[in-house]
Amino acid sequence: MERIRVAVVGATGYTGSELVRLLSAHPHVEIAAITSRRELGEPVSAVHGALLNVVDQPLVPLESLPDHDPDVIFLALPHRTSMEFVAAQPQDGPPIIDLSGDFRLTDPEVYARWYDTPHVAPDRLATAAFGLPELFRSTIPGARLVANPGCYPTATALALAPLLKRDLVVPDSIVVDAKSGTTGAGASAKAATHFPDLFGDFRAYGVATHRHTPEVEQILSHVGGAPVRVQFQPHLLPIDRGILATCYARVRSSVDAARIAAAYADDYADEPFVRLRQAPPSVKQVRGSNFADVHVSLDERTGRVIAFAAIDNLVKGAAGQAVQNLNLLRDWPETTGLNQGPLCP
Amino acid sequence: MERIRVAVVGATGYTGSELVRLLSAHPHVEIAAITSRRELGEPVSAVHGALLNVVDQPLVPLESLPDHDPDVIFLALPHRTSMEFVAAQPQDGPPIIDLSGDFRLTDPEVYARWYDTPHVAPDRLATAAFGLPELFRSTIPGARLVANPGCYPTATALALAPLLKRDLVVPDSIVVDAKSGTTGAGASAKAATHFPDLFGDFRAYGVATHRHTPEVEQILSHVGGAPVRVQFQPHLLPIDRGILATCYARVRSSVDAARIAAAYADDYADEPFVRLRQAPPSVKQVRGSNFADVHVSLDERTGRVIAFAAIDNLVKGAAGQAVQNLNLLRDWPETTGLNQGPLCP
Amino acid sequence: MERIRVAVVGATGYTGSELVRLLSAHPHVEIAAITSRRELGEPVSAVHGALLNVVDQPLVPLESLPDHDPDVIFLALPHRTSMEFVAAQPQDGPPIIDLSGDFRLTDPEVYARWYDTPHVAPDRLATAAFGLPELFRSTIPGARLVANPGCYPTATALALAPLLKRDLVVPDSIVVDAKSGTTGAGASAKAATHFPDLFGDFRAYGVATHRHTPEVEQILSHVGGAPVRVQFQPHLLPIDRGILATCYARVRSSVDAARIAAAYADDYADEPFVRLRQAPPSVKQVRGSNFADVHVSLDERTGRVIAFAAIDNLVKGAAGQAVQNLNLLRDWPETTGLNQGPLCP
């Protein structure tokens, strides 16, 4: 059985630990190196206690990466740090799957505007594939750099793409009301995720300013063939994992429910990770899995379509999708290492 | 000090227990009777254990109500049952504050369509005041029947009214994405609120069919002076109490942020229960209180306003607002018995 | 109506905000000053957003306390800081109710051993009353310094005192397995209370080292008239508020269930804040209230008694009990300002 060596760069966050969890069960993968800036020499399970006896290899410094001779590199770094790493790598180095936001926006100026920093590797950016297989599958095999999508954009794009692709809705009518569990806020303790305050709470954040907005617009504009502007509003759910995107759009006048249903069936019936639901999806029913559960309804009274997508933000919204991209890069069946059922209840 | 006798009809649900909790601390109120169909003769605390040593009076049958000679009657009954009770009461009986949906929709045909049953007391319906004091205060004193608003409509209307009143937004562009804690689903165990399934979950429900939709439209149409059709979509939050309504609307072309801010300040600066927030509100910061926390932002990039309101669905969304209406009926200061701070954290 | 001026020293923590919430609804109290080390000049609601429009007075520096001329001072300071404050106050200054651990242990050497620091005000310590009214009521009126008990000791002592007082159990057989919500860990964000990690989790902490151990032993030894050594083990519940103490002890040979039940009835039937339950108590049924719900069972098969007590750690375990002590100091009815029913559900 083929086995390749992979490196996980930046393993102290949740994206890193989830990557290690998934990669440790992948039949074609050996984790060659897990890098960190702290706890060097300690087993990764000293940082992520749940991994004890699962993956106990020591954390190594980023500088030692070449010694471990990886075939593929996963970057689970903060943005900015990520593009600096890529800029320093040779173009013909091992393929990189980057889980940060640094290579998702194709226009460096848009990047600069929403991330408040100039892009330091525009040449590499120009070559990056966008790792959302259901919409951009053909571009991923052979890529040297894959930009793994954001969690909100993954859910939103899967919910809305069938509509945009067929011009069934009015582009500037799109409103995306999105809700995410708290793992999306990262592994570092901070006031915004202090348990006593957040328990039993719910609130919106990032009004008009969230960085996933241009990413959503870029995907939908590409899919629809024309510029799309969306109203994107995130909220913080008092749970650990899960995103639900509730997406509203006005349908074009001749569009009926049957046509909408056919569009989703055509696009997703054969997708291994998209499950079309007859009722609004539940984030718990995808927990721990790479599934995206999608449901769409037409409200004939108002002339709007409501499209829902639920994902696990750490899996289909991050590490699982990265493994799916690895499978595409290596021409393995796309579900390899990702066929565990959701943990529910 | 003036003291009146009140009756709580239907005390086995959460609305009933919350009414008893609030009324037991109201300085001008004596709870004369608490009726129930079951556990008759048992103290109310046999059904709602938290009330032990707070209110221990026995549950009495509905039929005995006249014996208790109430000055005001609160109805915490299911819809249908509620209007049947009202239809059987004399018009000159004690004033009634009804917490069901039976007297909220002014048009009996709209009621029949959304509640799947004909209205049995259209004459009383015609006389009902709508008990949302911030918008309809003048109609409440002197009313013989007050329809206490629904929880979602309360939050939504308070979020959007300043915009509609001044024609600042395009009426048919309104999308309301609402999220409620599970107490809104009632006190009876059912599959939809089975703890192991709902813990860590989040989902939408009632797509295009929720009965609060026409209530929201009726309020906003009245406030705006023209028909309003809204897209209303509820979701179930995995918490006990709290509603957040996130409301989107396209602003008219000449409207700027300053004008919007002025509208909210004008309408709410003197309202005792509306707190204007500089950031999106949190449901926990209103927990257990009668406050509605409101925030509004203009997204200049998209030309949409996003208005938020957070309430405790059992207080401002039900029992607390009912007490506020009682205070108006009796010409007591509106905050009487409602000045406890939120329980946070 | 009598009104006195009180000061809350140290208002940025949860104990401070809960004190402000309760005191703001107390009919005989005017909050004269709320001190803080940060956010000076800002309203207290800038730190505790839930208090907006409830208490908006500005935070003042500790140094300005005399200018506000308080009749009673509540200390909601960290331990050490608290005894330093007390040491600097004149003996004939206003009475102090201290919510820290600094004046609870009567023996300064025991304090030094468990708190890792010498006691700086042993003379004041010698005069402190222990503010657990149900067990030490007579000592509180007239005290110049009241040591408000810890949350765990309050629950544990109320669960076990009737047994110890009558020598019904073997003292060295006592095991206390205690569980607390996360507000007990304080208002500052830290890794131990990072939401994504704690959500859905449960664990023990402080094995053999928790500072409430000697406090529990001191109370029970005093009540029982002989030294008691307890096994005390705390756990962290993934909720915000609430403590449940499950207490085990071997009964003396002649003791039967009737005698145990009589002991609890005798001690607690007239206590306004202790509710004897026929089933194990629930922390939610005391939420936001000053109640302690107590239940006791004899397991005849094993010869052990199991005694439970549930309290809200911020109310009966801290701020509510402090207000109860204030009422005793001022000879007001003990329930003044504390008669709000629990917030349940």
Added chain:
Amino acid sequence: MERIRVAVVGATGYTGSELVRLLSAHPHVEIAAITSRRELGEPVSAVHGALLNVVDQPLVPLESLPDHDPDVIFLALPHRTSMEFVAAQPQDGPPIIDLSGDFRLTDPEVYARWYDTPHVAPDRLATAAFGLPELFRSTIPGARLVANPGCYPTATALALAPLLKRDLVVPDSIVVDAKSGTTGAGASAKAATHFPDLFGDFRAYGVATHRHTPEVEQILSHVGGAPVRVQFQPHLLPIDRGILATCYARVRSSVDAARIAAAYADDYADEPFVRLRQAPPSVKQVRGSNFADVHVSLDERTGRVIAFAAIDNLVKGAAGQAVQNLNLLRDWPETTGLNQGPLCP
């Protein structure tokens, strides 16, 4: 690769769905039949929505079981139903792994006393192996009937066995304070697991009466070679999955911490599913996995040892342990199909 046919009898509960989830990822297993009393002909994912696209085979009636020719049968039935099924099976039928309580207690009279019903298959009971591999591994291969242990007994026995086996503690001093997530209460909605009531709550239940008590005593008595009586007290945690058992026992006079640590290291260092922890374990760090995390401390001040074990009640406490037993029955590596890391956070 060897593949056998297994049947899951009774798939509508959580134990059944968890078995299906685990078995669907087991490399040597084909799920030949999933039986149910309801939803016959529907895919199992119609009952357990999370399994959509994972396992979609139709539910079949129990009567059709022989047609599916299973090599091994898993029983996920309620007690009583389970022993009736076994009694009706031929002794030389396929091996059975029973997840109910019906074949755990070796003495039918003890069964009758705690389960309130006579045992209907005492002959089969006499032949059952007790499927707790870490303590009874040698008895499992070759068994025709394996009694899969209860969730609480699994955690408790793994926490305490090293002490009992070596007579390090006083048997009648053992107190087990256990806490379980709500999935242990089953998949049917009931008042005790109504979300609004349980959210933010915590309480004990089953005082002196829980059926896992004799099971714990039987295991520990067997391990220790002398009768053991334990005080066992369960509590309901407001989470979905996870058990923590906190176990107290008085140590024999000559026992020190080093000897205790050596005992646990000797017993568990080579166990694939027991992880010795340097700190009290966390239920979340075992979520979704077959691990039991164990920690032990000696409190020298009190002379008691405190031993903790954390498991996922649906995995190591039920379905995962059943798969572990299957692996032993078939002489496959014990971790086959069980090497997924915990889902944390």
